[in-house]
Amino acid sequence: ILNVEQSPQSLHVQEGDSTNFTCSFPSSNFYALHWYRWETAKSPEALFVMTLNGDEKKKGRISATLNTKEGYSYLYIKGSQPEDSATYLCAFIRHGQNFVFGPGTRLSVLP
Amino acid sequence: NAGVTQTPKFQVLKTGQSMTLQCAQDMNHEYMSWYRQDPGMGLRLIHYSVGAGITDQGEVPNGYNVSRSTTEDFPLRLLSAAPSQTSVYFCASSLPGRLNTEAFFGQGTRLTVV
Numbered sequence: 001i002l003n004v005e006q007s008p009q010s011l012h013v014q015e016g017d018s019t020n021f022t023c024s025f026p027s028s029n030f031y032a033l034h035w036y037r038w039e040t041a042k043s044p045e046a047l048f049v050m051t052l053n054g055d056e057k058k059k060g061r062i063s064a065t066l067n068t069k070e071g072y073s074y075l076y077i078k079g080s081q082p083e084d085s086a087t088y089l090c091a092f093i094r095h096g097q098n099f100v101f102g103p104g105t106r107l108s109v110l111p
Numbered sequence: 112n113a114g115v116t117q118t119p120k121f122q123v124l125k126t127g128q129s130m131t132l133q134c135a136q137d138m139n140h141e142y143m144s145w146y147r148q149d150p151g152m153g154l155r156l157i158h159y160s161v162g163a164g165i166t167d168q169g170e171v172p173n174g175y176n177v178s179r180s181t182t183e184d185f186p187l188r189l190l191s192a193a194p195s196q197t198s199v200y201f202c203a204s205s206l207p208g209r210l211n212t213e214a215f216f217g218q219g220t221r222l223t224v225v
């Protein structure tokens with residue numbers, strides 16, 4: 001069973017703060033790394049699909065980087081807003097295998 | 112375009128009862144999967160299918176059956192519900208055979224087994 005870890009488990013930030021969290025995954029046979037945003041009482045929605053070492057992706061105030069050689073990805077949120085409050089999941093995909101999700105980072109942005 | 116439709120949203124079962132969670136997608140996705148989500152454990156794969164007529168077990172398959180008679184539908188059956196199956200269940204689908212594209216999720220089913 002592949003081990004995908006996310007840290008921190010949860011964090012609280014003030015509105016306007018920038019923050020980041022980490023997804024760690026096995027570095028062998030990498031295929032893809034996904035980030036999902038999961039709001040309470042809703043279903044996860046994709047933020048980024050990353051496939052190449054060194055990938056950097058951006059969507060508004062949210063960006064992500066990928067290091068496949070050392071097995072980690074960072075998600076950054078610049079100028080956090082209350083609507084950013086959600087659980088952020090990463091999912092690791094190895095060649096020929098299924099999605100393996102991390103436990104998530106629960107973000108609360110306080111107004 | 113409805114995406115992934117999952118029913119019911121909520122269900123309470125008594126221990127030993129059986130039920131089927133329905134999942135349908137209208138995006139012609141060949142890959143479909145079922146996950147359960149428990150506190151602190153993320154999404155764990157129960158069963159998956161890479162196409163009609165093909166199913167396989169995931170990480171936590173015990174107590175669940177699936178079938179894939181059509182591309183659109185991927186029902187999950189609980190054979191004899193147990194309290195350990197109390198969880199939130201998500202169905203997901205993605206583009207044919209291409210795991211580097213995103214998964215689309217249903218709205219989830221919150222199941223309580225008493």
